[in-house]
Amino acid sequence: MIVSINGIGAGIALMIGAPIVGSVLSPLFAKRKTPWVLVADVAQVAVGVPTAYVVNLPIDEGWSVPPVPRTVYVVKLNLNGTVQMITLSNVCTHMQCDVHWDINLEQFLCPCHGGLYSIDGTNIGGPPPWPLFRYQHKLVGNTLYVRNVLTGIGA
Secondary structure: OHHHHHHHHHHHHHHHHHHHHHHHHHHHHOOOOOOOEEEEEHHHOOEOOOEEEEEEEOOOOOOOOOOEEEEEEEEEEEEOOEEEEEEEEOEOOOOOOEOEEEOOOOEEEOOOOOOEEOOOOOEEEOOOOOOOOEEEEEEEOOEEEEEEEEEOOOO
16 A cells, blocks of 8 residues: 555656656757847958957857857958958867967967967867867848857867
Protein backbone atom coordinates (compact mmCIF):
# COMPACT_ATOMS: atom_id res chain seq x y z
CA MET A 1 0.00 0.00 0.00
CA ILE A 2 2.83 2.44 0.81
CA VAL A 3 4.38 1.72 -2.59
CA SER A 4 1.15 2.60 -4.37
CA ILE A 5 0.74 5.83 -2.35
CA ASN A 6 4.33 6.81 -3.16
CA GLY A 7 3.69 6.01 -6.83
CA ILE A 8 0.56 8.17 -6.89
CA GLY A 9 2.45 11.00 -5.16
CA ALA A 10 5.29 10.76 -7.65
CA GLY A 11 2.82 10.82 -10.54
CA ILE A 12 1.10 13.94 -9.16
CA ALA A 13 4.47 15.64 -8.61
CA LEU A 14 5.47 14.82 -12.18
CA MET A 15 2.20 16.17 -13.59
CA ILE A 16 2.59 19.43 -11.65
CA GLY A 17 6.37 19.80 -12.07
CA ALA A 18 6.79 19.03 -15.79
CA PRO A 19 4.94 22.14 -17.04
CA ILE A 20 6.81 24.34 -14.55
CA VAL A 21 10.22 23.01 -15.60
CA GLY A 22 9.20 23.28 -19.27
CA SER A 23 8.15 26.92 -18.93
CA VAL A 24 11.38 27.82 -17.12
CA LEU A 25 13.66 26.10 -19.65
CA SER A 26 11.75 26.86 -22.86
CA PRO A 27 13.52 30.22 -23.51
CA LEU A 28 16.79 28.31 -23.83
CA PHE A 29 15.47 26.43 -26.84
CA ALA A 30 13.32 29.13 -28.42
CA LYS A 31 14.77 30.83 -31.48
CA ARG A 32 13.82 34.48 -31.81
CA LYS A 33 13.82 36.42 -35.05
CA THR A 34 17.08 38.35 -35.32
CA PRO A 35 16.26 42.01 -36.06
CA TRP A 36 18.20 44.32 -38.35
CA VAL A 37 19.97 47.17 -36.54
CA LEU A 38 20.85 50.54 -38.08
CA VAL A 39 24.60 51.12 -38.41
CA ALA A 40 25.29 54.13 -40.60
CA ASP A 41 24.78 56.10 -43.77
CA VAL A 42 27.31 54.52 -46.13
CA ALA A 43 27.80 57.85 -47.91
CA GLN A 44 29.75 58.84 -44.76
CA VAL A 45 32.14 55.87 -45.06
CA ALA A 46 35.35 56.55 -46.98
CA VAL A 47 36.49 54.03 -49.58
CA GLY A 48 39.42 51.92 -48.36
CA VAL A 49 39.31 53.11 -44.74
CA PRO A 50 37.59 50.84 -42.19
CA THR A 51 35.21 52.80 -39.99
CA ALA A 52 34.24 51.55 -36.53
CA TYR A 53 30.64 51.86 -35.30
CA VAL A 54 29.31 50.70 -31.94
CA VAL A 55 25.84 49.21 -32.31
CA ASN A 56 23.55 47.54 -29.78
CA LEU A 57 22.92 44.03 -31.09
CA PRO A 58 20.22 41.86 -29.54
CA ILE A 59 21.11 38.33 -28.54
CA ASP A 60 18.74 35.92 -30.29
CA GLU A 61 19.10 32.85 -28.10
CA GLY A 62 18.31 31.98 -24.48
CA TRP A 63 16.54 34.27 -22.04
CA SER A 64 15.74 37.80 -23.14
CA VAL A 65 18.55 40.17 -22.25
CA PRO A 66 19.18 43.79 -23.19
CA PRO A 67 21.05 44.37 -26.49
CA VAL A 68 24.84 44.14 -26.20
CA PRO A 69 27.12 46.88 -27.56
CA ARG A 70 29.39 45.52 -30.30
CA THR A 71 31.93 47.20 -32.55
CA VAL A 72 31.27 46.70 -36.25
CA TYR A 73 33.91 47.70 -38.77
CA VAL A 74 32.36 48.90 -42.01
CA VAL A 75 34.67 48.61 -45.00
CA LYS A 76 33.80 50.11 -48.37
CA LEU A 77 35.96 48.74 -51.18
CA ASN A 78 36.05 49.73 -54.83
CA LEU A 79 36.79 46.57 -56.79
CA ASN A 80 37.11 47.24 -60.51
CA GLY A 81 34.53 50.03 -60.36
CA THR A 82 32.10 48.07 -58.20
CA VAL A 83 31.60 49.24 -54.62
CA GLN A 84 31.48 46.40 -52.11
CA MET A 85 30.48 46.70 -48.44
CA ILE A 86 31.95 44.43 -45.75
CA THR A 87 30.86 44.42 -42.11
CA LEU A 88 33.48 42.85 -39.84
CA SER A 89 33.50 41.83 -36.20
CA ASN A 90 36.32 43.37 -34.17
CA VAL A 91 36.94 40.12 -32.28
CA CYS A 92 40.18 38.25 -33.05
CA THR A 93 39.61 34.61 -34.00
CA HIS A 94 42.60 33.50 -31.92
CA MET A 95 41.80 34.48 -28.31
CA GLN A 96 38.82 36.84 -28.77
CA CYS A 97 40.75 40.05 -28.07
CA ASP A 98 39.53 43.27 -29.71
CA VAL A 99 41.30 44.14 -32.95
CA HIS A 100 41.67 47.68 -34.26
CA TRP A 101 42.57 49.24 -37.60
CA ASP A 102 46.19 50.41 -37.55
CA ILE A 103 46.58 53.36 -39.90
CA ASN A 104 50.37 52.95 -40.19
CA LEU A 105 50.25 49.23 -41.02
CA GLU A 106 47.02 49.56 -43.03
CA GLN A 107 45.92 46.31 -41.40
CA PHE A 108 43.77 45.17 -38.51
CA LEU A 109 45.99 44.44 -35.52
CA CYS A 110 45.29 42.28 -32.49
CA PRO A 111 47.37 43.68 -29.62
CA CYS A 112 47.23 40.48 -27.52
CA HIS A 113 49.36 38.15 -29.66
CA GLY A 114 50.17 40.15 -32.79
CA GLY A 115 47.49 38.81 -35.09
CA LEU A 116 47.20 40.67 -38.40
CA TYR A 117 44.26 40.89 -40.78
CA SER A 118 43.96 42.56 -44.18
CA ILE A 119 41.35 45.23 -44.91
CA ASP A 120 38.82 42.55 -45.90
CA GLY A 121 39.39 40.57 -42.67
CA THR A 122 41.65 37.85 -44.09
CA ASN A 123 44.17 36.60 -41.52
CA ILE A 124 47.66 37.37 -42.85
CA GLY A 125 49.96 37.07 -39.83
CA GLY A 126 50.28 35.81 -36.30
CA PRO A 127 48.30 33.05 -34.63
CA PRO A 128 44.67 33.70 -35.74
CA PRO A 129 43.31 30.49 -37.29
CA TRP A 130 40.50 32.14 -39.30
CA PRO A 131 39.59 35.45 -40.93
CA LEU A 132 37.57 37.99 -38.95
CA PHE A 133 33.92 37.03 -38.81
CA ARG A 134 31.47 39.07 -40.86
CA TYR A 135 28.08 40.30 -39.77
CA GLN A 136 25.17 39.80 -42.14
CA HIS A 137 24.30 43.17 -43.60
CA LYS A 138 21.90 44.81 -46.01
CA LEU A 139 21.67 48.18 -47.70
CA VAL A 140 18.42 50.10 -47.96
CA GLY A 141 19.31 53.04 -50.14
CA ASN A 142 22.43 54.45 -48.45
CA THR A 143 21.50 53.10 -45.01
CA LEU A 144 23.45 50.10 -43.76
CA TYR A 145 21.89 47.57 -41.38
CA VAL A 146 23.46 44.56 -39.66
CA ARG A 147 22.09 41.75 -37.58
CA ASN A 148 23.71 39.57 -34.98
CA VAL A 149 24.46 36.69 -37.33
CA LEU A 150 28.13 36.01 -37.95
CA THR A 151 29.38 34.35 -41.11
CA GLY A 152 32.76 32.96 -42.04
CA ILE A 153 34.92 29.95 -41.29
CA GLY A 154 34.30 28.63 -37.80
CA ALA A 155 31.17 30.73 -37.19
